[in-house]
Amino acid sequence: MNELLFETIENAGNAIKNKQISPIELTQMTLTQIREHEPTVNAFITVMEEVALAHARQLEAELMHNQVRGPLHGIPIAVKDILQTAGVKTTGGSKIFEGWVPDEDAVAVQKLREAGAIIIGKANLHEFAMGATTENPHYGSTKNPWNEKRIPGGSSGGSAVATATGMAFGAVGTDTAGSIRLPAAMCGTVGFKPTYGVVSRRGCLPFSWSLDHVGPMTRTVRDAAIMLEVMKGYDQKDQASVKRNVPVLYDSLPDLKGIKLGFYEPYMFAGIDADVRRVIDEAFRQLEVLGAEIVPIDLPGINEALNALKAIAQSEVLSVHEPLLKKFGHLYGDDLKYRFEFGSDMSATDYIRSQRRRDQFVRETIKQMNGIDALVGPTNVQLPFEIGTMVPEMAISNMFTLGKTPLANILGFPSLSVACGFTLENLPVGLQLIGKPFTDQRVLQIGDCYEKSMPWVKALRKHVEGRTI
Template sequence: MTDPASLTIAEAARAIQRRELAPTELTRACLDRIARLNPRLNAFVLVTAERALADAARAEEELRAGIYRGPLHGIPVGLKDLYDTAGIETAAGSAVLRGRIPERDAAAATMLREAGAVLLGKTNTHEFAWGTTTNNPHTGPTRNPWDPERIPGGSSGGSGAAIAARLALGTLGTDTGGSIRIPAALCGCVGLKPTFGRVSRAGIIPMSWQFDHAGPIARTVEDAAMLLQAIAGYDPDDFATVPVPVPDYRAALVPDVRGLRIGVPRDQFFGLLDPEVLVAVEEALECFRTLGATVEDVDSGFTREQVISAWRLVNVEGRLYHAPYLEQQPEAYSEELRNILLQPPPEPLDLAAAYLDSYRIKEGVRRALQSVDLLAAPTTMRPASRIGEDPVEVEGVQLSTGAAFASLTMPFNLAGVPAISIPCGFSSEGLPIGLQLAARPFDEPTLLRAAFAYECATDWHRREPPL
């Protein structure tokens, strides 16, 4: 057998169920790889080796007793350091919460544990998730496995880097403006932001109550579907979750997109792109045509100015959450984040306009999805930039890292629709490029079907970084 850590979740699950691979063997392989590569990559900020081996041993005991919890039984995973873990520090990549030990798990962590998953540890994040680089002044920068001098994206950069480097078989991240899909795109893996209300955020340190989403990062679309299956569902502890049935996501994974209509919102997503990103995305769209889908241009239904306006709501919510900490220990924040959080709040009329613009974006995206089944666009304007490079350049234009990497993902957070990033190519420098698909609310099956069909027709997901 190949290195067990290089298996996908689906491959490992089959081997575990057939008793060809023991959960302890798989877990040790991941821990060995973490010990070898994490000092350089800094994907994990906390490795719970003892807990992981205990989880794996328990999974083996259950198998011997005839208990099989499902496809995540014995599968090693990592959690972004925003997810509460009982008895294990959850600090949100900050100095403010350093030493914070929750008494109970986040809802999604509980569901993974009940599905039989093995917890390897906590993955690095931008400070309090406020950034797109995971260049964290408190925990150190996470490095992209494809080029350790480059960023992995953020804020779930540790989760993305851990998957790309085969340190874990699956990870969970959070996504307020793109923080699952950006690391997936820059690290060459799959990142799924479900519909707002599909996955509970209870026990996850918030950035925005209105726009936070929890979801998986994995090597393949099938793996992402398996992780989503385990964590999706109504939770009375999260006011945003909706009591609608959870479908069988793996059943949707058929490599057939004939009859699907894919809309391309060029007006807001193709205006400023690295040429290699543009070529890769256009080739991906042509692949969908070849597979039998209809691909047509559509109007996004919103403007860039409306996105900027609506994003002010996140800043306002951030001020509310952080106010007591800023009052008690402002020096514990990085200067960058402190300056963001201490910006003067918008005037009441400007705040009302931000709310109105967020509704207009939601209306525009959902109206576009009335005429097509999916929207397709680049995930980011460019491949990964160098660590510490800010601003960055896109076609001669200087942009902040936030603008360069979150401008194309943010609208789907504001609209609350499900979106996925899948690998669609590499730059001439060997850096991954991501394609983004979005679907109607709670239509993850169609989203996964299309992503799976594209994945089956290409080999981007099979490539591994030169570690």
């Protein structure tokens, strides 16, 4: 296996720019990696070999004329199969859309293509992005690359696995309650959910329009910033899109002196596995070695806010799928049917009350974070479930059981998951940072400093090279 497949986007991009490798060669290497590992992990619904090679040839011709679009020029990227791709089927992980071929890209995909990224394939996901396991009854379960008997997390499980195994340099995921960050944590990679409205969701099949986010999944924090810099920007056709310019790219910090991180233990450590707690405690100590100060913080109303998230998400998703249910109800997986039953019990009063609780919680949390650079805690608090052990009645609670990601969605604040170590079973654990609105750059900067002191990409490379998946 060529080590270049585990290089950073920045380094691989420089190799292309300096003509040390061509976009065609890098794409062919990536496709070879997919052929080797995809039968084991099932990370893709569609591998876009012909489309990817055609784009690679175009980008190589540009390179021969010294035209370089940027750091993503010629870099293979995967896209969660809930975002539209022009001329390539977009299934949403569902049988209902198994034959749908959109005529235009999602905005985030279009921006990546224009920046020179090569879309290598459509990544597997939990059906309609409504679940934390990526056990898909229609396209098969995606396997965790560290233990193929376990889930990779979800719903962007295929995106995380493709990135972790060198089948893509990064991927686009979506995040409604943690669907970018949870699988990133469980697969040993990086996942970033930007501030709500920073990246357009247009062209993405909706789950919950007031909670949905689109963001990058990569192997390093710097790579996440490179992708996000391209993906972000105002879109007048997305009502949630913000007009302000949100800085993303950053200068690396030499240490974390002067950084204050808020920690609310009653939430962050509730239900945590003892071995995961050990890894997180070590990560906290490393943050303090780097100079960060971890201080206790209160988050009044958090339980009510998280219950509000469940009510909001299930109410909104039912309104999206209600027309389809009348005609295609029999094609949905059992766990989704359970979700719809839950949502049907929500009244308009319940929904409005939940949104009000949310607004109140956001305002209170901003007050509590005064003088705080970011909240800190674990991304996942439990080990990945074994595949096949989930029952439909667990569908809504899984994300809340497995991790502490939903907090950043009800807030809409930027949130990063970065690998921070391994359990005794050699399963990755993620460290989560949650910043204040539009402090995306600062969150990435803090995560980058921590990551560089504890590099996990080498562990990913060694694992895949050892053919232990």
